Every structure is written in structure tokens, then in C-alpha cells.
Amino acid sequence: MPTRADAGDSGVLVLAATPIGRVSDAPPRLSEELATADVIAAEDTRRLKRLTTDLGVTIAGRVVSYFEGNESGRTPQLLEWLLAGERVLLVTDAGMPSVSDPGYRLVAACVEAGVHVTAVPGPSAVLTALAVSGLPVDRFCFEGFLPRKSGERSRRLASLAAEERTMVFFEAPHRTLVALEAMRDAFGPGRPAAVCRELTKTHEEVRRGGLGELVEWAGEGIRGEITIVVQGEEVGAASVASDPDSLRAAVAELEAEGVTRKDAIVEVAKAAGLPKREVYDVVHKSESK
Template sequence: MEVCQTRTVTLVLAATPIGRIEDAPPRLATELAAADVIAAEDTRRLRRLATELGVELTGRIVSYFEGNEVGRTPQLLEWLEAGERVVLVTDAGMPSVSDPGYRLVAAAVAAGVRITAVPGPSAVLTALAVSGLPIDRFCFEGFLPRKAGERGRRLASLAAEERTMVFFEAPHRTHAALAAMAEALGADRPAAVCRELTKTYEEVRRGRLGELVDAMAEENVRGEITLVVAGRSAADQAAASPESVRSLVAELESEGATRKDAIAAAARATGMPRREVYDLVHKEQRR
């Protein structure tokens, strides 16, 4: 197999604090000061960050966010290929993790550009660590779809997931997301709501999904939210009754899924063979 040799020009993915400025990795200041180009999700936040770190920015500063990353990526790649050191930062955490960055990384890989990172704060790992849930195996699911039907189908597809799951969510959608999780994954599934991690008003609420739905029903949720949900246990697997399987298929169909897709989603959610789900659904109809 041919190995692609990367050139000495470098793209630096730099992690930024998710809360306290003291959490910034020491190398972040060094990279910002030495950069030829800094691509920032929010240039105003970048300047505030530099001020707090006591760093003088001498490189070119350009914006790089969801609305312009398609058009900006070729320009950044052109600068990289010209030999300039480009540092990419987002508002908080590591670029590319539910933030802009993937397109630029993919383009840099294809062009043979060297890519490195300044490791640092991560809401995903921080939330896992404080959740109290198993973290020997986990998966990151990012943001759930905003529309209720799409969100329900996504969660139904995760109902059989055995690994601990991590989600990001907007404050005003947190209660709806928890309610959808309780419906799709079960009200007894252990979870944690992590808010404003490492900041002054940090809060971690632990409990079962049904309890968290009730606890947050009347609350005006604010701040950055990370949700951690336990994976499916052996007890959950045994609890999938024929009635619950048929109910899940009917619910998915009512939300717009075809019978075939609803059966496939229910099979994934329960861990049952697709043929068994098919037989359960059609046996009920023949009665």
C-alpha cells in the first residue's frame, strides 16, 4: 500500500476552553501567537480569548463558521499550500466535534498537508467523566434532529445501543429531547444532564430519564447542555414485549415511516431479528 507523504506546512486544530480560561492548554497561546493565519468560528471571541491569555495576534484573522466554511475552505487550503501555518479554533472545545473543521481537515488530508492538534478541553469527555455512568465504551451522537418525527426515529435507532451515549442539545430543546429519550429508550434508563461544564454555574443532574423529564418540566434551562445516557442493558433487552414492539412500529408509521422502515427501526431498537418483528406485526393484523 502506498503511503502518502505529507509536507511540512501545517494545519493546527486548537482546542479552546469550554468554561474557565485557566483550562486553556499552555500550547494554545504559543500557537495563536505564531500563526500566520487564524481561522475562528467567531473572531470577536477569538480576540477576547487572546486578551485573556495575554497573547498578541500577529497573523491574519478570518472567520470560519457553518455559514461560510464551504467557500472559505479552498482559500485556507491555498494559504496552507503556500507554506503558511494555519490555526483553526472554534468557540469552545475541539474543532470538528459538532463544530466547523471537518471540511478543512478532509481537504488538507487530500492535499497532503500535515495536520496536528492542540489537545485540550472537551465537553464530551468532561460530561462522561462526571456523569457517573459507565464510560469504558461510549459513542458521541452530537445534536439530535430538531423535528419531533426525525428525532424520534433517530432515538429509536439507538434504543439497542449498548454503549453510553453523549448528546449536545440547545437549552430550549432540552426538555423535549429528554421526553423523546424517555419514550424511545425507556423512562428507567439512567442519564445525566450536564450544564455549563467547568463554568461558575456548573450543574450536573443525575437520575432516570423519566425523573429528569419531570424535574426539568418547569425549569427555564440556560447555558451549554450535554446529555449523557446509559446504553441498553441485558434487563432492557429482556423487557421488549410483543406489545411494545408492535406499539413502536405503529408509532413510527404514524410519524411517516414506511412499514418496511418502521420494522427495520424496531428491530434495531429491540435487538430482535427483523423477521421476528415482521411476524409479530403481521400476526397481530391477521387476528
């Protein structure tokens, strides 16, 4: 690995946030950096061309692709240019590089080699969704995309069941329903959440409610870019006693609040630390008497 001492004064890596929706949201400094960078590393060069056209910017530097498929191989070349004193601008399709997008490997390599790294702050789907969700923002964590395989997805969410911070997830529209279903099963149908769709775009929509309610809404079909925000476990949340009378009363209380019986049983079972079937049997056996 070359070092700063090997190459004399190094250049600068600039991580530039790009609009997540409206081009007019682009920070003014973005246009300046695009016009003056020696090298622009873009996740999608075609999107870069559309962006610069919309911004009225003429690129003078070299443009190279930098995406998940070539990130490992391209990083050494970009680092070599940086060590030679060039200014490299890294842009992804939308939002801030390194946040569920290419960038981490290059930043880590620059830090190790002593190359200066800075950023053009700007649009972020994570912070935008968190801010508009209406959920607690004093402490939060970003969990990115959930695993695609159901077993891995369930295990990941089970590990977050006791997480007290508000959680932010990215999800593809065609997997949003199964993701919400898995969250409902892991966190309970009454856990407050928000599904943020097409943030800052013309058809922006923020749907808020319990996870059980959001599952029903998502069953109608979802399109667009999706960010999901889920409230963390409440500190000192009350558990439910496991005797039959307490279980029946807890289910009835949730039903009175508008929660479906199925979701109420799931939530009570989770709070009591019991299998769903056991709570189901307690509730329905009492009705059959």
C-alpha cells in the same frame, strides 16, 4: 484540487481546543500557537479577540472567519495558504474543532492534499460530561445534536434504542425538555442518564437519574450549555412477559421503586414490545374489578 507536489513543502494545520468554560483551562500551548500562527481561522472573531485578551496574547498573523455559513467557500482559500507553507490555526467558540463545530471539511481537504494536520489537545465537553456522568465509560459514542423536527428526532432515537454504548448528546437549553421527553419515550423512563449544564463554569450542575425523573426536573426550565449522557441498553436486559399478570407485576414493581405509574407503563410496554395503551388497559382494568 492542488496537491503537495504542486506547491512544494506545505504548511501545517493546527486544530486548537479552546476553553469550554474557564479561561484558565486553556492549555499553555494554545497561547504560543495563537501568537505565532500565520493565519488564525476562527468560528467567531469577536470571541477570539476576547480569548486572546484574557490570555494576554498578541496576534501577529492574519485572522479570518471560518464558520458554518462560509466553511465550504473558505476551505479552498485556507488550503491554498497551507500549500504555500503557512501555519494555519483553527479555533472554534469552545472545545475541539470538528466536534459538532467547523473543521471537518478543512481536515478532509488537507488529508487529500497531503498537508500535515496536528492538534493542541485540551477541553472537550464530550469527554468532560462522560467522565463526570457516573455512567459506563469503557465504550461510548457521540451523537451530537438531535434533529429539531419531532419526527426525525424520534426516528433517530428509535434507531439508538438497542445501542449498548453510553451515548453523549449536545442540546440547546430551550430544546432540552423535548429531547429528554423523546429519549424517555425511546429508551424508557428508568434508563440512567445525566444532564450536564455549564460544565467547568461557575454555575456548573450535573443532574443524574432516570430519564423520567430528568424530564420532571427539566420542566422547571433550564439555562446554559447542555450536554446529555445516556447509558446504553444493558446487554441481555430482561424482557417482560406479555401476559396480564406479568405486566401488572412489572408495573407494580417499578412503582414500588418510586417510578410514576405513567412512566412505569411506558417502560414495561417497551420491555414487553407492546403498545403503551395495551399495558395501560391491563393495569387499570384490574383495578376496576
